[in-house]
Amino acid sequence: MVESELTAVSIRPHNVYTLAETLPHRKFTLSGSHPLYMQVKTAVLDRIRSGDWPPGGRLPSETQLAQDFGCSRLTVHRAIRELAHDGVVERRRRAGTRVAQADGVALEIHIRRITQEISQRGFAYSYDLLNRTQKIAPAYIAKFFDIPPTQKMLHVQCRHRAGERVFQLEDRWINLDAIPQAMDQGFEHESPGLWMLDHVPFSRMNHDISACIATAATARHLQVETGTAVLQLKRQAEWNGRAITCATLFHPADLYSLHPESRSL
Amino acid sequence: MVESELTAVSIRPHNVYTLAETLPHRKFTLSGSHPLYMQVKTAVLDRIRSGDWPPGGRLPSETQLAQDFGCSRLTVHRAIRELAHDGVVERRRRAGTRVAQADGVALEIHIRRITQEISQRGFAYSYDLLNRTQKIAPAYIAKFFDIPPTQKMLHVQCRHRAGERVFQLEDRWINLDAIPQAMDQGFEHESPGLWMLDHVPFSRMNHDISACIATAATARHLQVETGTAVLQLKRQAEWNGRAITCATLFHPADLYSLHPESRSL
């Protein structure tokens, strides 16, 4: 019988994994520490990270691992399933589980509501409305919303401040056809972004994160010099396949940067 | 007995959920469509998104849901567990499951290896090395690596091109103490970033995404005008708590932006 290099490695006289030793006959009394599937997960992860199971290499089957670890297959399954979800391994029926090639990095950004974002930095939050008008949207906006270019939409411009500085300039279009309630909102004291977060459901959001330099108008609103660096976040929200709103959020680059976390573990 | 507003809502004469109707006596023959736990997941999600179960509101217990759906508790458990993982709901033992407040957005960015990133855009990838020297690192770098400021490190600057344009400028420091093999690499034909991705394991990465404007030197390397917008990605990698490498990656803003996906569903 031909075993893969990995399977061969994993077969050892008695208990391959420290795990099995900590669980005499199991019955998940455990050492009060982590749940079993977690232990399996980290045990497998350790093997992968140590280079013991190289990228592209095959892991033992769930059944085999269950034997080695001295636990049920479902427990192993859950551990490996989560590793697969995190992109650490790839699985295919019959073909087995292989260590994923590091084809890149998966990052996760948590963008909290801006009031929190600001107060967490130790600044006082304040808000001011620059502009709120119903008007015909420019062609590219109308096209995005799939709306006849004759129909009026709501356009709001406002600012979020951290202390004295402008933290974010919000430039938003709202589809009044989809969100007629927005008509009744003045947005004098709360930004349309925050209002929508609480009052409008959405099923999908598209984002685009990029850099730009402050044009004269943008610089004036942001209270920075023309030509300074700006982090720009475009955000589009849909509800049931229908475009609800799109916004461009401008941040002075010296005030704001994104700190994503690597997934996996 | 006092039922929560939600539990009350969920109790209806016969089968609350379409699911139960599609599964007469189940035995998971299913309509060939999605697995049961997925159906439960989307059914619950639909309720939440429809506003039927508002943020902060309590969901029926797993046992209750299992009855309503006509499936086992474990199936419901898996569905809800995944929703919790995605941040849609929050769970606590005994206290039950509640719909999470929309406190913000979770985004996921997949950064593939840069060769793919470029060829996927339909450009020819090419690479050139600008600089490769061993030298004393500036104080802030030495401090980050927790290394005496007298020790030499490897500093590499190189470029990734998409067609004629410079797509990314890579400016990297490597801890030779941790990765002595890097000494043998000339990096004439492969960037240190790509080489490390394939040959060096890492346990953790920190990122920082921000905007800047091109200084004279950066602009020359990027082949853009001084003062144009640049998307800047700082990346630090660790292995077992030890800093291995840190890099700053510069992208002309007109060539590159990030397109994260919203998690959940």
Next chain:
DNA sequence: TAAAATATATTGTCTATACTTATGCATATC
């Protein structure tokens, strides 16, 4: 009344068992 003990409900984990589905591999057929 306040604190402590107890009960209870709800999620979390685990096992054993079974069936389903995809697919690599070998064999048979054309």
Next chain:
DNA sequence: GATATGCATAAGTATAGACAATATATTTTA
């Protein structure tokens, strides 16, 4: 040799039953 067929294997899904952990609710006690 090319193609079709069947088999075996490994992951995927599902169930029932059990126990664990833990917060909340209730009752008892000081």
